[in-house]
Amino acid sequence: MDKFMQAAVEEAKKGLSEEGIPIGSVLIHKGKIIGRGHNRRVQNGSTILHGEMDALENAGRHPSVFYRECVLYTTLSPCPMCSGAILLYGIPQVIIGENKNFMGEEELLRSRGVKVEVIQDPSCIEMMSCFIKIHPELWDEDIGL
């Protein structure tokens, strides 16, 4: 696993240690992590701080040209909200830990020109599948099921 996906996994694990939903993300600009985040539904009572959104928020304000040079890493396939944020800011590339536990809007992203790569990392798959088994109600709430 490359160092950026490893950083996203560390974020997911941080979420788990806070009794939250273990999904993490990092935003990369020119080879450097400029935003880290993890799902904060449980911790902050947040309905919008998915991992990717938290990473975007923590990266702070930037002009659109900046985002055009970014890559977003996320441990799980991005939901419609997070995919929409990727499209809003024109982030050209997304690297996804896995889509076995949840298939997000990868086709929409691709249809709009975003380069989408799915690693299918076994540790990402296991972390999420275990969480869903233990807390199905939290997962359903987070993903609008």
Added chain:
Amino acid sequence: MDKFMQAAVEEAKKGLSEEGIPIGSVLIHKGKIIGRGHNRRVQNGSTILHGEMDALENAGRHPSVFYRECVLYTTLSPCPMCSGAILLYGIPQVIIGENKNFMGEEELLRSRGVKVEVIQDPSCIEMMSCFIKIHPELWDEDIGL
């Protein structure tokens, strides 16, 4: 203008009074406002708190069945991120103040079964067009242009 769009406009004006981007939103559940919000890019340095996102966040956590009974009001056509949030939570109806200053993902929403209504309210149109003329750089940043 109906009372809920009026409440969304009040939120937009609150944003303006805080020197922020004047876009407001309210989330309605069974005829009652359960979340109010406005764009907080300037005020909070936020990249994700668009008006609709702020209203969703302020409404707090709910199960998916709750959102299926909601209507979202927003003063401006929802961007990809906010449209994605609407799809994530399965909000079935969106009422939009105007789409003259910005055309969001209305077609995507309709294609996924969301009922979308655009009022083209003159006061919403003027508030936004004046802001864009005065602060084009803020607007471009907010909408990823």
